Amino acid sequence: MTTTADSATSTPGKETAPPPPGNAGSPPRARRRLGPGRPIPFSWAIGPLLLLAVWSIGSATGWIDERNLSAPWQVVTTAQDLIERGRLQDDLWASAQRALLGLAFGIAVGLVLAVLAGLSRIGEGVIDGPVQIKRSIPSLALIPLLILWFGIGESMKVITIALGVLVPIYIHTHNGLRTIDSRYVELAETVRLSRTAFLRHVVLPGALPGFLLGLRFAVTSAWLSLVVVEQVNATDGIGYMMELARTYGQTDVIIVGLVVYGLLGLASDGLVRLVQRRALSWRRTLAD
Amino acid sequence: MATHAGGLTLGGLVRAFGERRVLDGLDLTIAPGEFVALIGRSGSGKSTLLRVLAGIDHEVTSFERLNAPGKVSVVFQDARLLPWKRVLDNVILGLTGPDARERGRTALDEVGLAGRERAWPVELSGGEQQRVALARSLVRDPELLLADEPFGALDALTRLRMHALLRRLCERHRPAVLLVTHDVDEAIALADRVAVLEDGRIAADLPVDLPTPRTPGSPAYADLRDRLLTLLGVDTGELALATDDRATERRATEGEER
Numbered sequence: 008m009t010t011t012a013d014s015a016t017s018t019p020g021k022e023t024a025p026p027p028p029g030n031a032g033s034p035p036r037a038r039r040r041l042g043p044g045r046p047i048p049f050s051w052a053i054g055p056l057l058l059l060a061v062w063s064i065g066s067a068t069g070w071i072d073e074r075n076l077s078a079p080w081q082v083v084t085t086a087q088d089l090i091e092r093g094r095l096q097d098d099l100w101a102s103a104q105r106a107l108l109g110l111a112f113g114i115a116v117g118l119v120l121a122v123l124a125g126l127s128r129i130g131e132g133v134i135d136g137p138v139q140i141k142r143s144i145p146s147l148a149l150i151p152l153l154i155l156w157f158g159i160g161e162s163m164k165v166i167t168i169a170l171g172v173l174v175p176i177y178i179h180t181h182n183g184l185r186t187i188d189s190r191y192v193e194l195a196e197t198v199r200l201s202r203t204a205f206l207r208h209v210v211l212p213g214a215l216p217g218f219l220l221g222l223r224f225a226v227t228s229a230w231l232s233l234v235v236v237e238q239v240n241a242t243d244g245i246g247y248m249m250e251l252a253r254t255y256g257q258t259d260v261i262i263v264g265l266v267v268y269g270l271l272g273l274a275s276d277g278l279v280r281l282v283q284r285r286a287l288s289w290r291r292t293l294a295d
Numbered sequence: 296m297a298t299h300a301g302g303l304t305l306g307g308l309v310r311a312f313g314e315r316r317v318l319d320g321l322d323l324t325i326a327p328g329e330f331v332a333l334i335g336r337s338g339s340g341k342s343t344l345l346r347v348l349a350g351i352d353h354e355v356t357s358f359e360r361l362n363a364p365g366k367v368s369v370v371f372q373d374a375r376l377l378p379w380k381r382v383l384d385n386v387i388l389g390l391t392g393p394d395a396r397e398r399g400r401t402a403l404d405e406v407g408l409a410g411r412e413r414a415w416p417v418e419l420s421g422g423e424q425q426r427v428a429l430a431r432s433l434v435r436d437p438e439l440l441l442a443d444e445p446f447g448a449l450d451a452l453t454r455l456r457m458h459a460l461l462r463r464l465c466e467r468h469r470p471a472v473l474l475v476t477h478d479v480d481e482a483i484a485l486a487d488r489v490a491v492l493e494d495g496r497i498a499a500d501l502p503v504d505l506p507t508p509r510t511p512g513s514p515a516y517a518d519l520r521d522r523l524l525t526l527l528g529v530d531t532g533e534l535a536l537a538t539d540d541r542a543t544e545r546r547a548t549e550g551e552e553r
Contacts, residue, residue, distance in 0.1 A: 190375055191375070193375075194377075194388075196349075197351060198388050198435070199389060204389060208377065208388060208389075209377065213379070288415075289379045289415045290417075
């Protein structure tokens, strides 16, 4: 990690000759492009690497106090140590299980609610209101109530995560369903699709872009909820590891936890985007 | 006219939007295998009628008789392909049975798109998309084919090719056809009979007794064209001017859409 940061900050060895002033030799002026332009390879890494570079420089020059924020290399050593003792893996596995379980329940419920609300007026009347109300209440504000109902065990944690996941999945899938072109509905009627076939060939593929967008928010929200629920009477998990480190003032362990959260978030978002690209290859959009 | 199985008999159809009766006691009969073109001014209710016959109008006000065949296919003005399905899957949408894919392939071959089965709709030109839509209609062996200005969004050259294709396909499959169009020349080129819709009823019903190929130059063609245009309220004295304007307008607004 430090080496990448170094290479990112080092100045290039060879300087290319600056272009001659004026427009001599340049191609005829094209009209300004309004789309975002050609994709840059690994463009997603630019921001994170820049952040890492600032952090490294700050720590090396002493501009960042070690008691407030450990240096990147200190964090790396601590991470290695945690991995060797097997603690990081154990906690990571415990966290991942909670997150995945919460995600699975949240996605399933959000999807079913969205389809019910999207396909029938009664369903919309019954479901949409409560979900919109839930949306304006942060999941984390529900924790006191959830603790009273479900105790402080695993089920409370998974339910909290699922509740946070459900909302973006519902909102975006429902929106995707509602915005399916009515002309496709007519088409489905003229080719006499059954209810099931209509759902399979028109509704679900039509709502897929919305669903996948919701999934991106949902995955982030799952990791977010995890941080909080693992500080409530947990005995394992990344959040627990960080909470413990706070007690002992180990900023390096806290940073390891943060980095792990960050990497998990980044990796899972990347995964969803990959799925998105595969599943929506029929689309030609501005970003392609 | 006798009604055989496969033809269409429609009597006393009323469709009102609020106070306005767009279709007001409309009668229409199409024999099996007969090609009828329906023309009328814009807003005269051509598309409304077609939507009723296609069964996608769920608020028909009333009708006395409706005898439509079981197998009805629709071609819309836009090709209306599902963008998330490949061409072949669009053609066989809703078909079941083990031979569905094979039938779909045959239909694509018939419209000259063999080999494009795995293309996405966005990869096709406007004309090709409309040919896929035709294949999607024909693969269902329709007894009645309803077409709502199916070539309205195509450029003039593509439109001529599509006319020939549609004519050929209809001769082979012999469905009864109702083609809605605003283009008198298209109606004469394709139909056995031209019906003019006005004030919610069929105001005129003219057979097209012209030898094929129907060349616009012949006196019989010009005569029929004049009569139809007069029925549509176009002053035939202004005709030369009107055709000229229309051609210019068409050139200006249409292009091969992709």
